[in-house]
Each structure stands twice: as C-alpha cells, then as structure tokens.
Amino acid sequence: MKFAKLAQYFQQLESTASRNQMTEILVDLLKEAGKDEVDKICYLSLGRLAPLYAGIEFNLAEKLMIRVVARAFGAKEETVKKEYKKTGDLGEVAEKLKTKSPSLKPSILQVYERLYEVATESGEGSVERKIDKMAKLLNGLNSLSVKYVVRIPLGKLRLGFSDLTILDALSFMVARDKSKRQEIEEAFNVRADIGQITKVVKEKGLKGLKGIKASLGTPIMSALCQRLPNTEEMIKKMGRVAVEPKYDGTRLQIHVVGSKQVSIFTRNLENVTHMFPDIVEALSKEIKARQVILDGEAIGFDPKTGKFLPFQETIKRKRKYEISEKAKEIPLKYFAFDVLFKEGKDLLGLPFNKRREILEKTLFSTSKTIILSPQIVTENPNELRRYHDEQIKKGLEGVVVKKWQAPYDPGRRGYTWVKFKQERGKKGGGLADTLDCVVxxxxxxxxxxxxxxxxxxxxxxxxxxxxDQFLTISKIGTGLTDEQWREMYSRCQVSGVRCQAKPKEYIVAKGLIPDVWCQPEIVVEIEADNITKSPIHTAKYALRFPRLVRFRDDKSPEEATTLKEAEKLYRLQK
Incomplete structure (x- = not known):
C-alpha cells in the first residue's frame, strides 16, 4: 500500500469522533493492508514505530522539527515558528508549506524504514543527520502525508484511539462483530504487541492465537486486583487464599533472558531496565534460574534505618539522568510475588500454589535485594484481618488476597486477586479504595x-x-497543597499534554468545559469521602470532598479506574 493511501485513512479516522465509525475504518484498513505491512500500520496509526516496550524514540523535539520543516520546504525557521504558534499543529503548518507534488509515491514500508533510520541514528553528528533525513523524507511525500509524518516524531499523531480499538477492529474483521474480542484480547494480554497480534490474525486467523505463549523480552499485562468489602466476603468468594503485604512501591516485571541479559518493564509496558542498575546487578547473584519472568514490587528504603520509603520517594528512581547517584540515595528491595515463566516453560496456566513452589525454589532465602514476598495461607477471615492489621502497623498499604489455586490472569481484574486496604464495617460504609483518574x-x-x-x-x-473514552467524575478545586497546585499546572503545560481542542476520547457536559484541555496523559490517584449520583457529570457519579493523593506516573490512562469500578465503589460504601 502507498503511504498516501494510509494518510487518507488517517484523515478519515481524525475526522470522526464516533467509536463505531473508527472501528469500521480500521477494519477496512486492516483488510486492505498486506501481511508484510499490517504490523507497521498498527504502530504508525498509534504514532509509534514499535511497541512501547521497545523504547524506540525519535528524540526530535519541537525546535528540531521546526528546523526539519523549514529545511524541507525552503522556509525561514521564524516563519514556521510563527505559523506553529498560531495553529498549535506543526503538521498542518508543514501541509500548507508543501506545495509541489512528489514525482514518486513511496510505499508504507519505504516511509516506515526511513522513519526507523531517523529514530535509530546515534553518535556524533546524529542530530544533524536526523534533521537532514527527515527533511528529505518530507520532500518526497504529498501534502496530506506530510501532515501526519510530521506529527509522529512529536508524539502528536493522536487519531483518538489506542490498542483497544484495534482489538475491536480485529474481531469485526474475522467475525463481523465483537464476539471474538475477548479471545483476541487474551492473546494480547499475554504478548502485549498489537502489531504482532494483528499480523498473526491477518496471516493465520484466530487459530494462530492458540500458539501465543509467554515470551522472554515481551511484557505480559499485569494481573490486577478487584475489590470486596470485607474479609468474610473474600473468603466466601475465594475460598482458600494466600495473603501478602501490599507494598506502596512500583510494580516491575523482570525478564531474565540469560546470564547477562535482563529486561525490566513497568505495568504500562515501558522498558526501564537502565533505571534500575542495582536490581540488574542483584539478579546476577540472587536468583537460581537462567531464564525467568518475575512479577513483583520494588520499594525504596532508608539505608540508615531500613524503613520503607513512601511512594513519592520510590518513584524518584524512575529517571533518565543521575541514575547511579539516585540508586545510592534511594536503594530498593524487590519483593517477588509471582513467577510467570521459567527455563522455557510458560507458567501462566499453573495454579498459584504451584507457581509459588517454583518461585520459592528460584530465590535465595538470604538475598538482600531480590526477596520472596512473605505470605500466609488461610481460609479464616479473622486470621486474614489480623494479618492485614499487622501490615498497616508496619506502615504498609494493607494486603493483597490471592486465590490459592487460580492461574495467573494477565490484564484482568478478576476475583483471583483482591486488594484489602481498609475495612469500614461488614458491608462497606465508605469508599473501599481510591480512584485512578485521568486529568x-x-x-x-x-x-x-x-x-x-x-x-x-x-x-x-x-x-x-x-x-478509549473517558467520562467526567469530578471537578477538583480543593484538597491540594500549594506545591501540588504548582506541579499540576506544570504537568499540564508539557508539550503533548496541553491541547487547543477537546480530545476525541472525552465526553464532557457543556457546563464543565475547562479553560484548557489536556490530552489523556496525566493519571492521578484521588481519595474522596464518598461517591454520589450526579446529573452534571457524564459518568453519572461524582466524588464528594475529593483530594489529590499523588500523581501516578507508573500508570497509563488505559489503567485508569473504569465506570464499572466506580459504580462498585458506590455500592460498597452503603
């Protein structure tokens, strides 16, 4: 397929806010795409060149892209900058400057390869080479293609959908309805690469997904916790359970591929291996496995007192610069609570009690950094409550309760894992948890x-x-410190966050239109006294006396609380 044709599809996608229409357009695109290009089309439509965990970045900021556009079309940088300031869309500026039609029409694969070359340029003089290659690429495209290609390095393609809509489109492509969505999503949760999943479905149909197993180097979507009001309900619904401390740290999935090859991923699929050199070093000494995938939580501690640090301190380890200095200042302990793969074997389908046995044999009891998460196994609600109270006294968040004989459930909030952070009477009587909301x-x-x-x-x-859509649930004007207000404003000004028009993903009532829109990028943890029904908010619920607990840089918008979960919190408080 020619890239000019893909640009036409992008234009159709950009011009509709209807989820159904978006899905229909994507179905047509995926049907027309060739087997050798369909994975690349998925990445490009999401404004990327590869899955998020691959960590391929252009490193072409706005200033550099202004130089690219100026060089490509023989314009002055000041002129480009001035027009960009007016429109807020460098892609549109470039589209207007592109007046000559190209003699050749490059294919999607040709454009993809050129973009990949630009992104992977490195070493001395790489910035100038990136600018030059990008300018030449734009020169060979038609004006509509130019608009979308300019947006990609800036992270501003934003056609209004995510991997989730592509999963819908795949179901419609093979079954003409959403009936196969769950089956496709289950494969995606095990191998979180939308390009690869799409390629498999395109080449082999649904039967090709049967062979999708856990794979070293490709992150598995993390199992998530449900909520239940009290310990009696937990035992009644789950039976025999393991109860483990809930650490207020950062969730990390560790892939050990060999003696010297390690990958570490966050729960939102970001590769952060280079940020945790102390964990990488410890893995070479503190595990008994050549190949393994561990699931666990890293938490900072005070090297003088040994006490765990709050989340706000632990998250400071997630950084691009001064990594070694911060590692000494905030050392980590990694509490491994599950094993998903070992020595060539996918363990996801094994019951938790069997996985725990394997995990215990994988770790040393004397390890200082990679530590087996402690647990008790019980069927007694009183014993569960006592263990929970002990963790609270230690300064932890509470406990995670896990069904003792359940398989690992990637990407799902089933009743195999339940978090227990507080208990307010036998049937609730208040919010059972905080909410993760998108600003x-x-x-x-x-x-x-x-x-x-x-x-x-x-x-x-x-x-x-x-x-992919978001419904309003609260307008928050209190419950922040002065420092938090300043930080919120600062985060909202970041390029790629602040935007001029309402993002297509948002459903907002007229009376709540904000002065400044933000793209779905900032996730915040919100605490509230309770939830009430609301005629104003599009979620039909509102938070009463909401307050900001913290910014959740470790979570993506796709991990925000759902309406169904908010409704459940509403019911649990009664």
Missing part, C-alpha cells in the same frame, strides 16, 4: 490561585475496560 483539563485560577495559573481541574474515569 482532562483545568480551569484558570482566581485570587491566590491566579499565581498558580490553575484554580481547579477536571478528572475522568474510563467508560469501560475495552473503551
């Missing part, structure tokens, strides 16, 4: 807040676990 936009400040540039912000929850 949708903000309102300008007045009075004292005028100095912060922000007076309130709008947050939303996901419409459903299979949806």
């Amino acid at each position: 949708m936009g903000y309102y300008k400040g007045r009075g004292k807040r005028a100095g912060f540039g922000i007076g309130a912000f709008l947050v939303g929850v996901r419409e459903s676990k299979s949806s």
Whole structure:
C-alpha cells in the first residue's frame, strides 16, 4: 500500500469522533493492508514505530522539527515558528508549506524504514543527520502525508484511539462483530504487541492465537486486583487464599533472558531496565534460574534505618539522568510475588500454589535485594484481618488476597486477586479504595490561585475496560497543597499534554468545559469521602470532598479506574 493511501485513512479516522465509525475504518484498513505491512500500520496509526516496550524514540523535539520543516520546504525557521504558534499543529503548518507534488509515491514500508533510520541514528553528528533525513523524507511525500509524518516524531499523531480499538477492529474483521474480542484480547494480554497480534490474525486467523505463549523480552499485562468489602466476603468468594503485604512501591516485571541479559518493564509496558542498575546487578547473584519472568514490587528504603520509603520517594528512581547517584540515595528491595515463566516453560496456566513452589525454589532465602514476598495461607477471615492489621502497623498499604489455586490472569481484574486496604464495617460504609483518574483539563485560577495559573481541574474515569473514552467524575478545586497546585499546572503545560481542542476520547457536559484541555496523559490517584449520583457529570457519579493523593506516573490512562469500578465503589460504601 502507498503511504498516501494510509494518510487518507488517517484523515478519515481524525475526522470522526464516533467509536463505531473508527472501528469500521480500521477494519477496512486492516483488510486492505498486506501481511508484510499490517504490523507497521498498527504502530504508525498509534504514532509509534514499535511497541512501547521497545523504547524506540525519535528524540526530535519541537525546535528540531521546526528546523526539519523549514529545511524541507525552503522556509525561514521564524516563519514556521510563527505559523506553529498560531495553529498549535506543526503538521498542518508543514501541509500548507508543501506545495509541489512528489514525482514518486513511496510505499508504507519505504516511509516506515526511513522513519526507523531517523529514530535509530546515534553518535556524533546524529542530530544533524536526523534533521537532514527527515527533511528529505518530507520532500518526497504529498501534502496530506506530510501532515501526519510530521506529527509522529512529536508524539502528536493522536487519531483518538489506542490498542483497544484495534482489538475491536480485529474481531469485526474475522467475525463481523465483537464476539471474538475477548479471545483476541487474551492473546494480547499475554504478548502485549498489537502489531504482532494483528499480523498473526491477518496471516493465520484466530487459530494462530492458540500458539501465543509467554515470551522472554515481551511484557505480559499485569494481573490486577478487584475489590470486596470485607474479609468474610473474600473468603466466601475465594475460598482458600494466600495473603501478602501490599507494598506502596512500583510494580516491575523482570525478564531474565540469560546470564547477562535482563529486561525490566513497568505495568504500562515501558522498558526501564537502565533505571534500575542495582536490581540488574542483584539478579546476577540472587536468583537460581537462567531464564525467568518475575512479577513483583520494588520499594525504596532508608539505608540508615531500613524503613520503607513512601511512594513519592520510590518513584524518584524512575529517571533518565543521575541514575547511579539516585540508586545510592534511594536503594530498593524487590519483593517477588509471582513467577510467570521459567527455563522455557510458560507458567501462566499453573495454579498459584504451584507457581509459588517454583518461585520459592528460584530465590535465595538470604538475598538482600531480590526477596520472596512473605505470605500466609488461610481460609479464616479473622486470621486474614489480623494479618492485614499487622501490615498497616508496619506502615504498609494493607494486603493483597490471592486465590490459592487460580492461574495467573494477565490484564484482568478478576476475583483471583483482591486488594484489602481498609475495612469500614461488614458491608462497606465508605469508599473501599481510591480512584485512578485521568486529568482532562483545568480551569484558570482566581485570587491566590491566579499565581498558580490553575484554580481547579477536571478528572475522568474510563467508560469501560475495552473503551478509549473517558467520562467526567469530578471537578477538583480543593484538597491540594500549594506545591501540588504548582506541579499540576506544570504537568499540564508539557508539550503533548496541553491541547487547543477537546480530545476525541472525552465526553464532557457543556457546563464543565475547562479553560484548557489536556490530552489523556496525566493519571492521578484521588481519595474522596464518598461517591454520589450526579446529573452534571457524564459518568453519572461524582466524588464528594475529593483530594489529590499523588500523581501516578507508573500508570497509563488505559489503567485508569473504569465506570464499572466506580459504580462498585458506590455500592460498597452503603
């Protein structure tokens, strides 16, 4: 397929806000695509060149892309900058500057290969080579293609959908409805590479997904926790359970491929191996396996007292610079609580009690960094509650309760894992948990807040676990410190976050339109006294006395609380 044709599909996708229409357009695109290019089309449509965990970045900031556009079309940089300031879309600026039609029409694969070359340029003089190659690429494209190609390195393609909509499209492609969505998503949860999953379905149909197993180097979507109101309900629903401390750290999935090859992924599929050299070093001494995938939580501790540090301190380890210095300042312990793969064997289908046996044989009891997460096994709600209270006294969040004989459930909030952070009476009596919300936009400040540039912000929850859309649930104007207000404003100003028009993913009532929109990028943990029904918010619920607990840089918008989960919290409080 020619890239010009793909650009036409992108234009169709950009011009509709209807999820059904988007899915139909994607179905047509995937049907027309060749088997050798369909994976690349998936990545490009999401504004990437590879899965997120591959870590391929262009490193071409706005200033450099302005130089690219100016060089490609013989314009002055000041002119490009001025037009960009007016429109807020460098792609549109480049499209207008592109007046000559190219003599050749490059294919999708040719454009992809050129973009890949640009992204992987490195070494001395690489910036200039990137600019030159990018300018030459733009020169050989038609104006519509130029618009979308310019947006990709800036991370601003934003056609209004994610991997989830592509999963819908694959189901429609093979079955003409959503009936195969769950089957396709289950394969994606085990191998979180939308390009590869699409390629398999295109080449072999659904039967090709039967062979999808856990694979070293490709992250598995993390199992997630459900909520139940109290220990009696947990034992009644789950039977015999393992109970483990809930650490307030950062979830990490570790892939050990060989004696010297390690990959570490966050729960939102980011490769952060280089950020944790202390964990990488410990793995060479503290595990009994050549090949293994571990699931666990890393938490910082004070080297003087040995006490665990709060999440805000642990998350400081997630950085691109001064990594060694921070590793000494905030050392980590990694509590391994599951094993998903070992020595060539996929362990996801094994019951937890069997996986635990394998995990115990994989770790040394004397290890200082890679530590087996402690647990008790019980069928007694009182014993479960006592263990929970002990963890609270130690300064931890609570416990995670796991069905003793359940398989690992990638990417799902089933009742195989339940978190127990607090208990308010036998049937609830308050919010059983906090909510992870997406910041949708903000309102300008007045009075004292005028100095912060922000007076309130709008947050939303996901419409459903299979949806890309967000519904409003709270306008938050209190419950933040001065420092938090400044940080919120600062985060909202980042290029790629602040935007001029309402993102297509948002459903917002007229009376709640913010002064400034934000792309779905910032995830915040919100605590509230309770949830009430609301005629104003599109979620039909509102948070009462909401307050910001923290920014969740470890979570993606796809991991935000869903409407169904918010409804469950509403019911549990009664």
